[in-house]
Amino acid sequence: MSEHHEPGVxxxxxxxxxxxxxxxxxxxxxxxxxxxxSKGVVKAVDGVTLTVKAGEILGLVGESGCGKxxxxxxIMQLIRPTSGRIFLEGKELSALSDKDIRHxxxxxxxIFQDPYASLNPRMTVLDTLAEAIRTRHPTAKxxxxxxxxxxxxxxxxxxxxxxxxxPHEFSGGQRxxxxxxxxxxxxxxxxxxxEPVSALDVxxxxxxxxxxxxxxxxxxxxMIFISHDLSVVxxxxxxxAVMYLGRILELGEASQIVDHxxxxxxxxxxxxxPQPDPIVERTRHRIVLQGDPPSPLNPPEGCNxxxxxxxxxxxxxxxxxxxxxxxxxxxxxxxxxxxLQEA
Amino acid sequence: xxxxxxxxxxxxxxxxxPRHSASEIAEHELIQGSSLWKDAxxxxxxxxxxxxxxxIFLLIVVASIVGPWLVPYNSQEQDLFLGxxxxxxxxxxxxxxxxxxxxxxxxxxxxxxxxxxxxxxxVSLAIGVIYGATAGYMGGKVxxxxxxxxxxxxxxxxxxxxxLLMVAFGRSMWLMFVAIGAVEWLSMARIVxxxxxxxxxxxxxxxxxxLGYSHKRIILRHLIPNVLGPVIVIxxxxxxxxxxxxxxxxxxGLGVQPPNASWGVxxxxxxxxxxIFPWLxxxxxxxxxxxxxxxxxxxxGLRDALDPKSAKD
Numbered sequence: 104m105s106e107h108h109e110p111g112v113x114x115x116x117x118x119x120x121x122x123x124x125x126x127x128x129x130x131x132x133x134x135x136x137x138x139x140x141s142k143g144v145v146k147a148v149d150g151v152t153l154t155v156k157a158g159e160i161l162g163l164v165g166e167s168g169c170g171k172x173x174x175x176x177x178i179m180q181l182i183r184p185t186s187g188r189i190f191l192e193g194k195e196l197s198a199l200s201d202k203d204i205r206h207x208x209x210x211x212x213x214i215f216q217d218p219y220a221s222l223n224p225r226m227t228v229l230d231t232l233a234e235a236i237r238t239r240h241p242t243a244k245x246x247x248x249x250x251x252x253x254x255x256x257x258x259x260x261x262x263x264x265x266x267x268x269x270p271h272e273f274s275g276g277q278r279x280x281x282x283x284x285x286x287x288x289x290x291x292x293x294x295x296x297x298e299p300v301s302a303l304d305v306x307x308x309x310x311x312x313x314x315x316x317x318x319x320x321x322x323x324x325x326m327i328f329i330s331h332d333l334s335v336v337x338x339x340x341x342x343x344a345v346m347y348l349g350r351i352l353e354l355g356e357a358s359q360i361v362d363h364x365x366x367x368x369x370x371x372x373x374x375x376x377p378q379p380d381p382i383v384e385r386t387r388h389r390i391v392l393q394g395d396p397p398s399p400l401n402p403p404e405g406c407n408x409x410x411x412x413x414x415x416x417x418x419x420x421x422x423x424x425x426x427x428x429x430x431x432x433x434x435x436x437x438x439x440x441x442x443l444q445e446a
Numbered sequence: 447x448x449x450x451x452x453x454x455x456x457x458x459x460x461x462x463x464p465r466h467s468a469s470e471i472a473e474h475e476l477i478q479g480s481s482l483w484k485d486a487x488x489x490x491x492x493x494x495x496x497x498x499x500x501x502i503f504l505l506i507v508v509a510s511i512v513g514p515w516l517v518p519y520n521s522q523e524q525d526l527f528l529g530x531x532x533x534x535x536x537x538x539x540x541x542x543x544x545x546x547x548x549x550x551x552x553x554x555x556x557x558x559x560x561x562x563x564x565x566x567x568x569v570s571l572a573i574g575v576i577y578g579a580t581a582g583y584m585g586g587k588v589x590x591x592x593x594x595x596x597x598x599x600x601x602x603x604x605x606x607x608x609x610l611l612m613v614a615f616g617r618s619m620w621l622m623f624v625a626i627g628a629v630e631w632l633s634m635a636r637i638v639x640x641x642x643x644x645x646x647x648x649x650x651x652x653x654x655x656x657l658g659y660s661h662k663r664i665i666l667r668h669l670i671p672n673v674l675g676p677v678i679v680i681x682x683x684x685x686x687x688x689x690x691x692x693x694x695x696x697x698x699g700l701g702v703q704p705p706n707a708s709w710g711v712x713x714x715x716x717x718x719x720x721x722i723f724p725w726l727x728x729x730x731x732x733x734x735x736x737x738x739x740x741x742x743x744x745x746x747g748l749r750d751a752l753d754p755k756s757a758k759d
Contacts, residue, residue, distance in 0.1 A: 179656055208658035221649035225671040227479055234667075235657055268479030282653075289657065 110426035112152045112354070112435060116190040120325055121155035121178070121293060126187035126197075128170075128177045132400075143400045147173035148184070149349030152427065155293075160319055160326045162340025162357065164333050164372065166396055170349040171329050172216075175297045178327070179213050180204050191293060209238050212286035214315075216298040218278035222270040228256070228281050229266040235288035255284040259314060276307035283314065287322070294319075295327045300335065312339050334376045337361045342433075345369045348407045349399055351427055352442075355434035365436040365443055368392075368408055406439035416441040486675070489751040496747025499740035506737055510556035517550040533725055542715065542726055552730050555707040559734070562623065562708070563689040569627035570688075571681050574634025579665050579673070581635070582642030593639065596632050604629055604691075605698075612700050622701050626691050630684055637680055641673035675752035682745035686738040693734065709734040 116122045127150055132142035147170040155161045165171045176182045178189060180196055189197040191211060199207060215221035222231060232252045236243055243251065253263035259280040270278055279299060286294055296315060300308040316339050319326050330336050336343055336357075343360040345353040345368065353366040364370045371390040378384040392411045397403055403410055405421040412420070425439035436443060490496055542548055581592040608625045615621055645651060646669070654664045693710030695701035702708040704715075709730050716727030 176652075181652055181655060205658040205660070208656060213653065213656050215649040215653060217649055221653055223650045223654075223668050223672070224482060226667075227481075234659075238657055238659075264475050264477050265479075267476045269481055271482065272479055285653065285657075 110428045110438060112154065112427050112429075114152060114154050116188070116195070117193050119154040119190070120157040120192060121327075122188075122190040123151050123153040123178070124188040124190070126151045126174070126177060126189060127185045128173050128182055129185040145399050146349050146402055147399055148177055149399075149402065150187075151346075151349075151351055153344060153351060153354065155325060155327060156342075157292075157325050158319075158323060159341040160316070160328055160339055162336035162343040163327060163329045163346060164336050164343060165331065165346035167331055168396055168399070169346045170399065171331075171346050172297055173349075174346070175213065175295045175327065175329055179211065179295060180208075181213075209289035210291050211293040211295065212289055212291040214279075214282055214286050214294060214296040214299045217302050218275050218282055219270075219302070221282050222278055222285075224270055227267050227269055228252075231281065232256075232266075232284055232288050235285045239289050251288075255288055256281075258287065258318070259284045260310075274307075275303050276311060279303060279307075279311055280314070283311075283318070287318070291324070293325045293327070295329070297329045298331070299328075301330065301332070308335070315339065333372050345372070348396060348402050350407060350437070351435075352408070353434075353436045354427065355436075359431070359434045365430055365434070367412065367414055367442045367444075369436075371413070406437065406442060408437075408439070408442055412441060414441055414444060486748075486751045490747055493747040493750065495743050496751075499743040499747070503737065503740040503744065506556065506733065506740070507560060510553050510560055513553035514550050514557070517547065517553065520550070542723075548712075548726065548729060551707045552709075552712060552733060555709045555712045555730060556733060556737075558619075558702055558706065558708040559689050559692060559710065560737075562619075562626070562692040563685040566623055566626040566630060566688040566692075567681055567684045569623065570630035570634050570684060571677065573627070574631035575638050575670060575673075575677060577631070578635035578638030579642050579670050582639035583646060583661065583665050583669060585643070585646075589639070593636075596635055599628065600632050608695060608700055617700065617703055619702060619706075622692065622695060625695075626688050629691075630688060634677070634680060634684070637676060638670075638673050641676060642669050645669055645672050676749075679745055679749040679752060682741055682748055686741040689734070689738065 114122050114124055116124065126148055127146070128148035130145040130147060132145065134141055149170070151174060153161075163171050163174070173182065177184050178196075180189075180199075184197055187197070188195055191207075194207070196204065196207065226234075229249070229252055232255055233243075233248050236248060236251050236255075240248075240251075249266075252266055256263045256266060261277060261280050261284070265273075270281070273281065279302075283299075299315065300311050303311060312335065315326065315328070318324065328336060328339055333343075337360070340357050342355065343353075343357050344351050345360065345366065347368055353360060353364065353369045360369060361373065364373050367390065371392050374388060374390045378387055390413055392413060394411055397407070397410055403421070405419075405423055406412075406425045409416060409420045420439060420441045423439070425437040425442070427435045428438040429435050430438075430443075542551070577592065577596075581589045607629075608622075611621055611625050642665075651664065651668055654668045659668075689709070692701055692708060693713060696708050696710030697714045699714075702711050704711060712730035713727060713734065716723075716730060720727050
């Protein structure tokens with residue numbers, strides 16, 4: 104079904120808001136002490152090409168260990184890519200020196216997974232936020248600075264009177280609000296949220312999701328929202344990218360991914376979401392994958408999904424490298440003929 | 447950005463937001479937080495042994511500082527006719543073989559011993575914390591080079607190192623500070639490095655990097671305050687260790703030189719006539735031991751207070 108389409112994702116580093124161009128992030132495990140044999144290379148991110156449009160929320164889903172956190176840290180330039188280029192508003196972040204990147208960082212911020220670890224326990228909320236505000240406004244001080252902190256706290260739905268409190272005096276949800284306020288403090292254009300709700304109670308999750316969604320809209324932000332939970336991502340995201348073993352297997356509008364997923368892996372993920380309606384739930388057809396994701400240390404050749412594929416396949420699947428291809432307008436999938444066939 | 451206070455009622459966990467503009471928030475309206483230091487202090491106060499140790503230690507410190515002025519004798523004034531006398535109303539701790547008042551000598555000895563302990567600890571703290579934090583934060587080759595240097599210094603036998611210093615530069619108290627400081631900062635650097643390496647992987651440090659903070663700021667504001675707990679404990683335990691080293695050096699005749707006294711010097715003098723004039727050994731040794739006990743109990747108490755998870759009960 105993919106013959107009519109040009110393989111690959113169209114990118115325009117000058118025009119698009121955020122561009123990842125064939126990004127690879129490998130971790131070299133070094134050599135053994137005496138024999139000097141290579142211990143191997145972990146291919147955490149293995150050729151990701153992606154664009155993010157200004158103002159959208161891109162959801163990035165995948166199982167744990169698929170490289171989504173590494174990808175987020177690579178975009179954040181906390182880990183430099185092994186190869187490939189990353190552009191934000193036409194500026195190539197991956198080419199900047201460590202020194203120059205420091206001054207760019209106020210434009211892209213991150214919200215971390217664990218609100219119990221992402222705030223400095225020795226600093227009050229006021230100190231934490233004031234420090235972040237000063238990256239954008241170095242001369243801010245006194246009442247103006249405190250006023251801005253209060254404003255940020257209100258924005259994330261917290262009482263500014265609590266600004267002199269320490270992180271351990273707040274609940275997980277409140278801490279995550281503070282962490283969001285800190286990310287907003289630099290007035291960034293792009294926010295990467297790495298599993299921002301997975302450490303929270305379910306009752307708090309929806310509050311934080313709504314907050315993130317509202318802030319993105321109201322402040323004109325662009326967000327990459329990372330999660331292992333497709334039901335969370337489909338709630339918040341405009342577009343969704345499905346990641347597996349360091350590669351993107353499918354990419355499209357949220358409705359496209361949710362309503363008619365093309366890749367067998369996405370279909371398996373979708374089929375794993377329980378349905379609230381018991382009648383629908385009874386007829387839910389689960390696609391069960393075999394085994395666990397293989398180690399990114401020695402990823403399988405060819406379509407890297409073959410060891411777990413529930414569909415029949417032959418040797419070609421193990422040798423032909425699939426390419427992300429536009430199957431229908433805006434809807435891309437890795438063009439492995441076995442993975443794309445109808446169940 | 448507009449005022450979002452009306453949307454703040456997002457969830458029941460968010461406290462109600464007062465409806466006024468930012469500049470109106472006065473200091474008294476702010477809820478004062480309780481820092482981890484404050485929490486630790488309140489835990490320490492409940493530890494009776496630690497508090498008693500702290501009080502006794504402070505008493506000894508104050509007595510050593512103020513005492514020599516209150517005792518009506520000079521520590522170096524000899525009275526050879528008097529010689530060694532047992533404790534009496536005139537000389538509470540007795541006198542030594544040269545007829546010097548032992549009370550004033552013990553207090554002045556305490557001054558020097560405590561000063562050595564505190565100064566050497568502060569020096570080792572300053573060097574060790576900065577050095578260890580830098581090595582741990584930078585990692586890689588910088589870390590490897592810095593820590594091999596520490597290993598190298600560790601491998602030097604301390605006594606021989608000090609004897610060589612004394613031979614080369616002559617005996618002086620300042621040289622002893624250098625010698626002790628040069629040894630004690632090594633363990634401090636290792637402990638801080640280990641702490642920083644553990645912290646470095648925490649998300650708040652990643653967040654600080656993402657915010658574009660300088661290395662200096664990250665080390666000083668985000669890493670060091672978070673390793674200070676164990677550092678304070680180690681420092682408290684380093685003071686007695688340093689005092690013991692000083693006593694050891696003075697005992698060997700390499701440290702403080704007579705007629706100046708330190709507890710080590712006094713104990714050395716005392717043990718020479720232990721069988722005839724036991725008070726010459728008993729008083730300085732008792733005060734020295736008491737100080738060491740206090741500091742060790744205080745260190746234990748601080749460890750439990752600063753890291754409640756490690757407390758036994």
